[in-house]
Every structure is written in structure tokens, then in C-alpha cells.
Amino acid sequence: MQIKEIIAALEELAPLSYAEDFDNVGLLTGSPEWEATGALVTLDTIEEVVDEAIDKNCNLIVSFHPIIFSGLKSLTGRNYVERAVLKAIKNDIAIYAIHTALDNHFRGVNDRICEELNLVNRKILVPQQKTIKKLLTFVPKADAENVREALFAAGAGSIGNYDNCSFSLNGSGSFKGNEDSNPVIGERGKTHFEEETQIGITFPKHLEKAVLKALFESHPYEEVAYEVTSLENVNQHIGIGMIGELEQEMEENAFLNLVKGTFGPGSIRHSALLGKKIKKVAVLGGSGSFAIEKAKSAGADIYLTADLKYHDFYKAEGKLVLADIGHYESEQYTKNLLGSYLNKKFANFAVVLTHTDTNPIKYF
Template sequence: MKIQAVITALEEWAPLAYAEDFDNVGLLVGDKNKEVTGVLVTLDTLEETLNEAIAQQCNLIVSFHPIIFSGLKKITGKTYVERVVQKAIKHDIAIYAIHTALDNSFTGVNAKIAEKLKLEQQQILVPQAKTIKKLTTYVPKAAANNLRKALFEAGAGAIGNYDNCSFNILGEGTFKGNEKSNPSIGEPEVLQNETEIQLNLVYEKHLENKVLTALFANHPYEEVAFEVVQVENKHQHIGIGMLGTLPEAIPPEKFITFVKQTFNCRIIRHSELLQKPIKKVAVLGGSGAFAIPNAIAANADIYLTADLKYHDFYKAEGKLILADIGHYESEQFTKNLIHSYLKEKFRNFAIVLSEKSTNPIQYS
């Protein structure tokens, strides 16, 4: 099995098209065409992670966080990032990072947090914009069913919990090819009137190549007339953060204790505990100050995230509780999530879960 097979499986789950613009995801080091000897799954890729991969005979590391985040101008071993890249190249170990692509997956990082908190009725906290496109094409009525079927198989026409969705308008098309044309219907240089179906389907943007390939492969015309437009509709399963409800409302103090036990938090920084039970919970693994307005707008009772600054806590304004549980703590179960996914995809292959804690923060 080649590294590309693992990459394909990961990107079916968390397409890189939905990673944030600032991020650096995908294959960062290595050759995708190399044979895989084993896969090590980790939250971060450090020198000790590479040592673990070498000891486990794994030549592919699947890391949540990217070791290369900004551009590298030199690789001299001066920084921990340069040393990791040097060592990976020396030992022919590939590194793949999934980061915000998995953050924006409905079954990704925040779904795992919600699962740990036993949240029900889960929904995306911050839906990602510009994730849906619409294809319009014109096809002879007799060929419409075949083309529609091929587009459905390519992933077009899927909306939330529905698939095979399309809108069809019957009309009349006209065309006339020049002397070099080879029309499938009619003759060159003769005006042709044809009963056609205007076929409209939406699709997730990462499927564009598959959808257009299916269009060209299954459309009978020599020149395919089509339009692709970006639509503003929000995709309910693509975005960052998660909202959910507890099975029963509980006092804030009891919920904070539950979170500390569940995430093994030595300490939780939080705004004033409001005197009302916690029922609706918003979560966002990693740095989530930007989504405080979303949590408030969603009428969450508490928002769990990390890396909140001093002035961020003022934004609670008595409308909800803001709780900073720690960056590592909020994402610690992500490597287990990735490991479980890959184990299910490749049942007879060595998928190793890193045993190293990469939390750089210590408490005294």
C-alpha cells in the first residue's frame, strides 16, 4: 500500500478544501508514492515523535497539527521545526497534517469533544461560507436520465440528509456547428432545434473535479454548455465548533467538575458562573475566541474552548459562561479519533497510536 492510499482515505473524511486559509495541511514531508511500512498517529510531530515512528517502523506520521506552519527559508537544525524536518528526511519518514480540515468536519475534532461531553442534538457552531456550488447544464431530453445518474454518482445533488436532488426544466435549445464541427445530433452548418432539459444540481466544492469529469464523460454533445456558480447557502455539516444539549440540565459548578474530570484539566479559567443550569453547550477545540459571538447568538449556556485572553472573558457580558480548558486538553482525544478512523479503513495494516504526550504546558 502506498502513502497516497492513506491520504485518499483521510481526505474522503476531511477534504483539504475545507481547511482554513491560514493553515498548512496535507503532505508536508515525503513522497506520496512510497510504500507504507506503518502509520503513526499523533497530535503533534516532535523529535520524540520521530523517534517513536522509527522504533515502531512507521514511515508515515499522520499528525493533527502541522510541524511546518509558516515558510521555512533554511533547514539548518537551529529550531525544533528544522530539526524535525531534517530528521524526517534523513529517515525517509513522511509527515501528513490534517488540522483545520478535521476541525471543519462534522465528524471531526469538535464531534469528539461533544461525544466526550455526551451532548445530544449536535449541530455546527460556525458553518463555513462558500462550501456549496451549483451546476447548470443543458442536455437532450433522451440523454438526461443517464447524465443525471452519473452526476449523482459523482456526488452532485446531495443536500444535508438528502441525495439524488436536482431541478429540471424542459425547454428548446438551438445550435449550429461550423464546417469543422462534429455534432452528435444534426449536421454541420445546419440550425438544429432540440428538446432539452435544463439540469440543476448543487455539490460540495471539493467534488468539483469529479462532478465536471462525470459531466464531460456522459454528456452527448461535442461542446458541453454548462455554468458553475458559487451559492451562499450554508452547509449544515461543514464548519467549525459544535453545539449540543446535555441529557439533563445541571448546575454550573457540577458541569465544571465534570469537564475537569473528563478532560483531565488541572485548572479551568472561566468567566463568572451564572446562576442558571447548564443545558446547551458550545465547544470549539483549540483557539476559539473568534466564535464567542456565535456561541452567544446560539443561546449557549456555556462555551468551552481554549487560548482565551484577559479581555475575551469580558465578552461573556452575563449572557453565558466562557471556559478555557486548555489547548492541548481540548484536542487531546483527536489522535484517538484519527487512529480509530484509520484502523477501520485499514484493518490489516499497522496503524499505531502515539503514546507520547506532546503538551508543552506544565502546571505547578
């Protein structure tokens, strides 16, 4: 099996088109054409993880965080990033990073946090914008059903819990082919009127190539008339962070004890407790100060995230509790999620979780 087959499976889970613009996801070192000997799954790709991959005969590291985040102008081994990359290249080890593509998946990083806390009624906290596109095309009435079914098969027409969604409008289309045309219907050089069906159908943006391929292959015309637009509709299944509810509300201290016992941080930094019970919980793995206002407007009683700065805690403003549970701690279950997924996809292939502790933060 080639590395590109594993990459295809990962991008089926978390398409890279949903990664944030600032991110650096995808294949960072190595070739997709290499034969895969094994996959080591990790949160971070540091030099010790590369050593572990070598020791376990894994020539692919599936990493949540990208080891190469900003541009590298040289590779001399002067810092931990360059040392890890150099060792991977020297030993023919491919590194693939998934990061915010998985952050923005409904069943990704934040859903895993919710799962650990047994939260119910889960929803995306910060839905990603412009993830839904709309296709309009014009088809002879006799071929409309065939084209529509081809678009459905390519993944178009799925909205929330519904599939095969579309809208059709009948009308009359006209066209005249020039001397170089080869019309399927009508005659070259003569204006032709055809009873046509306008088909409108939405699709997630990562499927655009597949949807257009299905359109062109199923449409009878030599020249296919179509338009694709991005919609402003909120997609409740793509975005970062999540909000859910405890089945039974808890006292603040009891809930913080639950969080500490579940995620194991050396400490939990938090804003002032409000003396009210916790029911609605917002979570965002990794650095999440940017979503404090979203957590407040969603009515969360507490917001669990990481990397909060001194002044961020003021933003609680007595409306919720802000709790910093640690960057590594909030994302630690990600490798389990990826490992379980890959093991199901490739039952007879070696997928192992790293034993290297990649948390750079220690507690005294």
C-alpha cells in the first residue's frame, strides 16, 4: 500500500479545504508514492517521535500538529524543528499533518473532548463560513433525471440529515452552434430551442471537483452551461469548537474536579467562580481565546480551552467561567481518534500510537 492511499483516507475524514488559512497541513516530508511500512500517530512530531518511527519501522508519521509551521529558510539542525525534519528526510520518513482540518470536523478534536465529558446535544461553537456551494445547470428535460442522480452520487444534495435534495424548474433554452461546434441536439448554424430543466443543488465545498466531474460526464451537451456560487448559509457540521450539555448539572468545583481527573492537567487556571451550577459547556481544544465571545453568546456556563493570557480572563465578565486546561491536555485524545480511524480503514496495516511524551509543559 502506498502512502497516498493513507492520505486519501485521512482526507476523507478531514478534507484539507476546511483547514484554517494560517495552517500548514498535508504532506510535509516524503513522497506519496512510497510504499508504506507502518504509520506512527502522534500529537507532535519532535525528534524523539522520529526516532520512535525509525525504531518501529514506520515510514509515515501522522501528526496532529505540523512540525513545519512557518517557512524554513535553511536546514542546519539549529533548533528542534530543523532537527526533526532533517532526521525524517535522512531516514525516508514521511510526515503528514492534519491539524485544523480535524479541528473543524464535527467528529473531530472537540467532539472527542465532549465524548470524554459525556456531553449531549452537541453543536459547533464557531461554524466555518462559506463551506456550502450551489450548482445551477441547465439540462434537456429528457436527461434531467440522469444528471440529477449523477450529482447525488457525487455527494451533492446533502443538507444536514437529508440527502438527494435539489430544486428543478422547467423552461426553454436556446443556442446556436458556430462552424466549429458539434451539437448533440439541433443543427450547426441554426438557433435551436430546447425544453430544459434548470437543476439547483448544493454541495460541501470540498466536493466541487467530484461534483463538476459528475456533471460533465452525465450531461449530454457539448458545452455545459452551469454556475457555481458560495452560499452564506451556516453549516452546522463544519467549524471549530463545540458546545454541549451535561446530562445532570454539577457544582462548579465538582465539574472542575471531573475535568482535572479526565484530562490530567497539572493545574487548571480559571476565572472567578460564579456560585452557580454548570450545565452548558463550551470546549475548544488548543488555543481558544478567540472564541470567548462565542462561548458567552452561546450561553455556556463554562468554557474549556487552552493558552489563555492574563487579560483574557477578564473577558469572562461574570457571565461564565473560563478554564485553561492546557494545550496538550485538551488535545491528547486526538491521536486515539486518528489511530482508531486508521485501524478501521486498514485492518491489516501497522498503525501504532506513539509512546513519546510530547508535552513541552511540565508542572512543579
